[in-house]
Amino acid sequence: MAEHRYDPHEIESRWQAVWADERTWEVSNEASADAREGRGSRAPSGGARAGVRSSNSYVLEMLPYPSGEPHIGHLKCYSVGDAIAHFHRRLGARVLHPMGYDAFGLPAENHAIKTGVHPRDSTAESIASFQRQFRSWGISIDWSRELATCEPSYYRWTQWIFLELFRAGLAYRKEAAVKWCPKDQTVLANEQVDADGHCERCGALVEVKQLEQWFFRITDYAERLLNDLDGIEWPEHVKTMQRNWIGRSEGAEVTFRCEAIGVDYPVFTTRPDTLFGATFFVMAPEHPDVMRLAGGTQYEQAVHDYVNHALNETNEERGNADKPKTGVPLGRTVTNPVNGEQIPMYVADYVLMEYGTGAIMAVPGHDERDHAFATAFELPIRRVIFPPNAERAVEAAPGEDGLPYTGDGTLVNSHPDFDGLPNREALGAIVAWLDREGKGHASVNYRLRDWLVSRQRYWGTPIPILYCEGCGMVPVPDEQLPVELPDIEDYTPRGRSPLAAAEEWVNTTCPECGGAARRETDTMDTFVDSSWYFLRYCDARNDSAAWDPAALREWMPVDQYIGGVEHAILHLMYARFFTKALADLGHLDFHEPFQALFTQGMVTKDGSKMSKSKGNVVSPASIVERVGSDTARAYILFVGPPDQDADWADEGVDGVHRFLSRLWRLSAETAERAGVSGAASSPGGEPTGPVSPEGDDLALMRKAHWAIDKVSGDLRRFAFNTAIAAVMELLNDCSRLRESVALETMRFSLATAASLLFPFAPHVCADIYDLLTGERVWEQPWPQAEEALLERDSYELVCQVNGKVRDRVQASSDASPEALKELCRAAPNVVAHVEGKQIVKEIVVPGKLVNFVVR
Numbered sequence: 001m002a003e004h005r006y007d008p009h010e011i012e013s014r015w016q017a018v019w020a021d022e023r024t025w026e027v028s029n030e031a032s033a034d035a036r037e038g039r040g041s042r043a044p045s046g047g048a049r050a051g052v053r054s055s056n057s058y059v060l061e062m063l064p065y066p067s068g069e070p071h072i073g074h075l076k077c078y079s080v081g082d083a084i085a086h087f088h089r090r091l092g093a094r095v096l097h098p099m100g101y102d103a104f105g106l107p108a109e110n111h112a113i114k115t116g117v118h119p120r121d122s123t124a125e126s127i128a129s130f131q132r133q134f135r136s137w138g139i140s141i142d143w144s145r146e147l148a149t150c151e152p153s154y155y156r157w158t159q160w161i162f163l164e165l166f167r168a169g170l171a172y173r174k175e176a177a178v179k180w181c182p183k184d185q186t187v188l189a190n191e192q193v194d195a196d197g198h199c200e201r202c203g204a205l206v207e208v209k210q211l212e213q214w215f216f217r218i219t220d221y222a223e224r225l226l227n228d229l230d231g232i233e234w235p236e237h238v239k240t241m242q243r244n245w246i247g248r249s250e251g252a253e254v255t256f257r258c259e260a261i262g263v264d265y266p267v268f269t270t271r272p273d274t275l276f277g278a279t280f281f282v283m284a285p286e287h288p289d290v291m292r293l294a295g296g297t298q299y300e301q302a303v304h305d306y307v308n309h310a311l312n313e314t315n316e317e318r319g320n321a322d323k324p325k326t327g328v329p330l331g332r333t334v335t336n337p338v339n340g341e342q343i344p345m346y347v348a349d350y351v352l353m354e355y356g357t358g359a360i361m362a363v364p365g366h367d368e369r370d371h372a373f374a375t376a377f378e379l380p381i382r383r384v385i386f387p388p389n390a391e392r393a394v395e396a397a398p399g400e401d402g403l404p405y406t407g408d409g410t411l412v413n414s415h416p417d418f419d420g421l422p423n424r425e426a427l428g429a430i431v432a433w434l435d436r437e438g439k440g441h442a443s444v445n446y447r448l449r450d451w452l453v454s455r456q457r458y459w460g461t462p463i464p465i466l467y468c469e470g471c472g473m474v475p476v477p478d479e480q481l482p483v484e485l486p487d488i489e490d491y492t493p494r495g496r497s498p499l500a501a502a503e504e505w506v507n508t509t510c511p512e513c514g515g516a517a518r519r520e521t522d523t524m525d526t527f528v529d530s531s532w533y534f535l536r537y538c539d540a541r542n543d544s545a546a547w548d549p550a551a552l553r554e555w556m557p558v559d560q561y562i563g564g565v566e567h568a569i570l571h572l573m574y575a576r577f578f579t580k581a582l583a584d585l586g587h588l589d590f591h592e593p594f595q596a597l598f599t600q601g602m603v604t605k606d607g608s609k610m611s612k613s614k615g616n617v618v619s620p621a622s623i624v625e626r627v628g629s630d631t632a633r634a635y636i637l638f639v640g641p642p643d644q645d646a647d648w649a650d651e652g653v654d655g656v657h658r659f660l661s662r663l664w665r666l667s668a669e670t671a672e673r674a675g676v677s678g679a680a681s682s683p684g685g686e687p688t689g690p691v692s693p694e695g696d697d698l699a700l701m702r703k704a705h706w707a708i709d710k711v712s713g714d715l716r717r718f719a720f721n722t723a724i725a726a727v728m729e730l731l732n733d734c735s736r737l738r739e740s741v742a743l744e745t746m747r748f749s750l751a752t753a754a755s756l757l758f759p760f761a762p763h764v765c766a767d768i769y770d771l772l773t774g775e776r777v778w779e780q781p782w783p784q785a786e787e788a789l790l791e792r793d794s795y796e797l798v799c800q801v802n803g804k805v806r807d808r809v810q811a812s813s814d815a816s817p818e819a820l821k822e823l824c825r826a827a828p829n830v831v832a833h834v835e836g837k838q839i840v841k842e843i844v845v846p847g848k849l850v851n852f853v854v855r
């Protein structure tokens, strides 16, 4: 018998060539077109479709950001997605599994600033490297739909969507205090500033700046973004993160008036029941009226200094309940609308502009931070709620009376109409009263802010807006799209977009009056590009529209979305917002983009995140070079549950490599013995195993069917690690029983192992299946376990009396002989035959029967 040696590189490049030549993973948009034109993957003949909603399935991993080379996280993400794509295909679905690149963004631009290399060139180079590696990993991608968000053929439609939102009033411009990264010289979204106030990209301390900016009105969708989470199959922790980010709270908006300057200040409070306890009023340092209020008072300079100082502090520091409270009086008062009291106004950094209206009524008796502030500034503290069952004692001195008290209780010191009521009841009554008086109303507040999309950077989608002296703000007409990015010499931002220097591009003609106009020079946040790419894949080559609605009907929503949990808030929230807004505008007929979501864990090395500075980076390219991509892919899914973080270990890689090697060698030997050798010779056909196996043959057949059952279930719940382990167990039994079972049993078992392992290690499994059967494994339906060959957890125990079958009962597979005797004794028809007699002998055959000999 010939020597068989597993050569992953030869096997992998051979099968990759087949898939590339035949464009195996391409799917057309009309189900019938495949049949008509005779291309695309052959639909499996039968096959269960459980786990797939319809005969079409859209499996999508988050598109990569092309910078440098793919890293190990990419290998994991696309290995997970590819396993699902293959599984859905073999369950009978036509699977859309496309690829693209989130190609605009800062790294390419910063590289350009340093080296002068055009971001387009460095991005293209990186994309080429991603393409090469994805092909070398054997990911089953439909390359016919490939896109990059930096191509004019793509961003033309990003601009069209911007204009659709603009025309609907969902894109607007306003001056706003924005977070500004002094190093990147750009505005940052709130989400791009970390908890310590540093730029998420470069780590620089973020500053505050007032600028005219473009926003998307995502807050209009807060309620729907919250409620619709209930209808999608996403991990609960991701839903929780989204809910917290939206941050819905119920309460009331109450108006406090500053008579001195004649301005009403609404505040949002979740505790209108404590209104009578408000003894002062606090504004955030970013509040636009702070300087105006302090102007002309003795505090003007102190307020000015305080505001500038406070803006350099982080929100986390400012919000910290333990931090000593600081602030400055504004020299003004506001009227408490419920009792007409004049209460003093302060500016203090513990109030954040991002929450509510940027101003609060302070209730030191019932709020911890207000209490700390009142104590520091010697302000009155008034109790308006008594704990339940507490005696109505005379109000004690602050601090000695259990204040601040934040719980529920009975209203006191408020108003005769409300005193004595449980505070929750009083809350409703007070809000109703405010409403009648025109001083407030019930209100819902969201933490979610509108999405700031302007960037003062070059490498992004130009905002398709013109400014005309006569007509004002004018949208670029649809037929003039795309507004293409001009080439420029200097990418360095200097407080304005580098595009502002491209004078020829900036100066243009107004489409409305024909006069001179200037182009908007800001570009869009790259999260805009990635908020709709999944729609474009459905109709990626359409030059006359962003998509044909019929194409979306065929594929959307995405059946299974896969990506990192770091996108739980931003990308996923924005994509949901786009989908809802575009649906409202009549462009989509669904409201959620991603029906199911899977978030994969990180791959670490030596217990910590891989990074160049730690020198613990495992590059996918070097692993594939050493052991082949099947090993790399199977290992990364075998190392642990894929939603968890996993630590890379080279010994584990070698273990998986030995497993694949053994599987391939034993299969090659078996194929040779069976006289089957690939598609060219007379194939053995699809193996079914022996007709009525016994002994070791039966044992191995049972093992194979057990593996089918186990892997099918594991794949449905993303337990890829235990699925791969099950195939390892099957291979162990194949090796152990190789001398004692029939050739057909061995051929069936090994072909089954290859069929089950194919989603994780496609090349070697395609090769094995071809060797053993002459068939293409990816065209086969997913194997079905035969009930009769499954060893279930329970079995039918035969109950005999004097050797005659009297009853049958279900017994657990692991029941002890004693327990089996008990079961048998209790069986009704056994009871009838034993009654009044004496059991003289008990014979137990576990897994089969119990026989009582009676006299």
Ligand SMILES: [Zn+2]
Residues within 6 Å of the ligand: 181, 182, 183, 184, 185, 199, 200, 201, 202, 203, 204
């Ligand atoms: Zn930065």
Ligand SMILES: [Zn+2]
Residues within 6 Å of the ligand: 468, 469, 470, 471, 472, 510, 511, 512, 513, 514, 515
């Ligand atoms: Zn004009």
